[in-house]
Structure formats: structure tokens, C-alpha cells
Amino acid sequence: MTAKRQPPWPRGSAPAVSADPRGVTLERDGLISRTVLPASPPGVEYAPTPLGRSLQAPIETLTRWAARNHGTIRRARKDFDRASD
Template sequence: MERPLDDTPFTFEEPCPIRDVLDRIGDQWSFLVLTGLEGGTMRFSELMRAIGDVSKQMLSRTLRRLEEDGLVSRTVYPEVPPRVEYALTELGRSLLEPLRALIRWADDNHRTIVLSRRRVRDAA
């Protein structure tokens, strides 16, 4: 069900808003696309090079989903050949701060997590 633009109540398709949002942005590619667009507008090929090992199909699917969620905008320029650019929306930009905090947390705690995993595996 599509959300009305006014304050009319509506029913969520997904019963848990947290899971709904985290499932969409928590995958590897969405995270990389969002942080890749932090520097500004990019074309598909530029974004693909910036991310590295993502396939064209996966990048296309990820961009479509992020656009659908209102996190990324897609602008098509009527040129030959057509030029398409992607950028973060205001909503997408608002997500960068918590993403950066998560990146910092992961950097700060990665060693501890890896050591913990080894201890558990060694004990098994």
C-alpha cells in the first residue's frame, strides 16, 4: 500500500518498520552505493568502478531499490547516448551520519570480534 502524502493513517505492508528498513539498507551493495554517492552525483559506470566487484545486474538492482525507497535519485538526460546520473536524496543524505557511526564502530571493534570468533571456534 502506498503512503498518502497527508497525515491519513495507513497500514504498513511490513509489520516491523525497523526490519523493513534494515533489510533494505543492510545488504553489502546498498551500503556501498550509499557511501559511494556521498561525494556527489555519479554515473552508473563511475559508481561501478568506485565499488569494484559488483556486477552490472546487482548494481542496477540495488540502485532501483534505493530509488524506490527514496534514498537515491535517478536523472536521465535526453542525449545520444542517454546519460543517467545517480545522487543521494535528502533522505539518503540523512542516512549517512548513522552509516558513518556504524563504519566507525566496525573499524574500532573488528579486531575484537575476529579474536572472539577464533576463541569460540578453537574451543569447539
């Protein structure tokens, strides 16, 4: 038997927008474009805009930094948690 997941909003007050709020924000900020596909059921296609594509290099740089420093960050967290106990 699996437990029922409760929605993250109070009973009877479902959100007015069914789209992922992060997607709406990215679309609003001009980072992605959204196209509704005429299908049954309707589909949605997202694509990066030129502004969104301009984030690729900085995100790749941040990803490489995070990979290089992952061990150091984990050790810092362990040290912090030990000192906080």
C-alpha cells in the first residue's frame, strides 16, 4: 500500500495556474519560449531563447567549479555540523 501524497496547497484551494511556476518565471524573464502543440491531449514544448542560451557558458563554468569543489564543500558542511552539535 502506498501513502497518498498531499498537494502542497490547502484542500479546496488548488492553484489557478497548472503550469510549473518555475517555467512561467523563466518564460516571463525571457529565458525560454513556450509553444502549445495542437494535439490531444495538448502538449507543450519549451525552448531556450537567445537570452536563455547566453546562460550556457556561465552555467557550465559554475558546474565545473562545483564539481572541482564538491569534496571541500562536503568537508566544510561536516565540520560546521560537528561544531553546531
